[in-house]
Amino acid sequence: MGDVIRTVKIKLDVPDERCDDLHQTKDQFLHCANTTAEWAWRHPNDYCITSKQTAENALYERLRDETALTANLVQKGIRRAIEATKSGVARLKNGDNTSQPHFDAWSVVYDKRAATFHRDHVSLSTINGRVECDYVIPDDAEGTPIGEYLLNKNYEFRTSTLQYDRPTESFYLHARMRQTEDTDQGHSTAFFDSEHRTVLGVDLNVDGSLAVTSTGAFIGNADEMNHRRREFEKTRGSMQQTGTRSAHLSIQSMEDREHRWMQDELHRASNRIIEEARDHDCTHISFENLTDIRERMADAKRFHAWAFRRLVEYVEYKAEMVGIAVAQVSPAYTSQRCSKCGFTHETNRRSKHQFVCQKCGYELNADYNASKNIARKLLKKLHSGQTSSGGGAPCQCALTSGTLNLNGEYTASVDSTAEGESTDKPKTSVAGH
Ligand SMILES: [Zn+2]
Known part of the structure; x- marks a missing residue:
């Protein structure tokens, strides 16, 4: 035939x-x-x-x-x-x-x-x-x-x-x-017609961990990236002062070395994200949309914007090889929303890396909280059929009780309680248990 x-x-x-x-x-x-x-x-x-x-x-x-x-x-x-x-x-x-x-x-x-x-x-x-x-x-x-x-x-x-x-x-x-x-x-x-959908949410940061997933994986070290960048700029600045040809050549080779180091870091981080998605049988990986990132994140420098874009790109092409789709969602309120009860308010975020819900008292790492909201946004989108082909396939966020100071009490209640959007309740997944 x-x-x-x-x-x-x-x-x-x-x-x-x-x-x-x-x-x-x-x-x-x-x-x-x-x-x-x-x-x-x-x-x-x-x-x-x-x-x-x-x-x-x-x-x-x-x-x-x-x-x-x-x-x-x-x-x-x-x-x-x-x-x-x-x-x-x-x-x-x-x-x-x-x-x-x-x-x-x-x-x-x-x-x-x-x-x-x-x-x-x-x-x-x-x-x-x-x-x-x-x-x-x-x-x-x-x-x-x-x-x-x-x-x-x-x-x-x-x-x-x-x-x-x-x-x-x-x-x-x-x-x-x-x-x-x-x-x-x-x-x-079509790609989105797969039988089940499990979304891995990924939050990207300019300090602390470079990427935090909704399964509680803390990936890469943004602080180290910043440190290297600062050292590099300092050295470059003093070498530029000398202005000689050999100084110029040294700057060039130092720039190349920094660039390679950064790309290696981003490759490693992208591999970890893919592993995390595969370990939890995810069909999708969700990132925040990176447009206007520098206006949105106070501390984001040009090299952060570059690094984030590159990281998402690496994840995109590696994900495709293993049949996982990558999408970006609107960043609105992902850091202010409580991933447990859905209460959204700017006072919710107490400090840079700690989230405390003013309504239900839920307390967790702020980036981890954001990553769960990022997963949920794509999930909602898939579920409502806003993507190319919707349908009633069961959806779920890939979540785990995670690391840090988190424990089993959070488990998977997150994706079934706060939704109120569907009669066909997503199957909960306590991935990693
Ligand atoms: Zn709450």
Whole structure:
């Protein structure tokens, strides 16, 4: 039985300020493909390389360094060139005239790791984080490929391409949709249709622990990051005063070292977050929206904003590889709301890292409290179907009695008592017990 695959051309509504990110992603993607083609094409002096694995081994590291693309897009660029090389070799064998493949058409290949496909929008990985693009769907889509395939749950997304139409300056997703076999089960339909949903909430901080999860994991050390940053800036300041060429070079190498250290830290933190999500069978990870973070968090510096964005990005692409969705929710009141009784007031937060509810007396680490609210926000959103496809699937926050001075009394009552939003009470999970 062959696969039924249909291609649907969907116009995208790309935020103006993100168009350039897509163009640059395309440039770098084509750079990967062209570099690979040049390397692989050895005719007439030698055999051409047609093994994807050999090409990846030879070129992957270098192309990762040369571009700001995610691992997956670099790989796709290499593979695209190897496929073209293979067909070139086949033509040569046929006695046809051909030459080294070259890529200049505006096209980027997206699979489920580099993109999250929804029925009404797509989230695309770029050289500058993810960009969310709504689909431009006509009012009367019935009978068109959009109605027949895109909006049809019996079709699932396969590897697709992003293209650009220069005359109209419009981006199009050429979505390849495959008919699913067990059409009544719905196992392989859209991402958000999974049977159960468990959300891990993650609160990010400029001091104390870098990330605190709703399961009570305290991850990374923001204080150490701040300390290193201060030392670095001090040293840089005094070296800049000397102004010599060698001072300039030392500053450069020190900056590189700091940058690598920070990236390593963020990779480690992102791995811990993924582990935490997997340990608790989470289907989703929820962060606060990072827009305007510096206005919102008094002590947030430019490097914090950068670090947070990078961390979320790392989590996003690692989560995709293990089938976990990542979403951002509005940060409003997440630090003022009591995660036990729901009472929300600015006096609730007594000190930076200690939360005391003025109504029920619930007392806990303030970042841990916030992370539970962050999980709950996404849960509500999923439950009410505000995301691409809602439905009545059971939802739950991933919670645990946690560490620090917390004990069993909090357990999972948090996500079932304060909601009052649903007749189908979320299954409580005392994950970690
Ligand atoms: Zn309370």
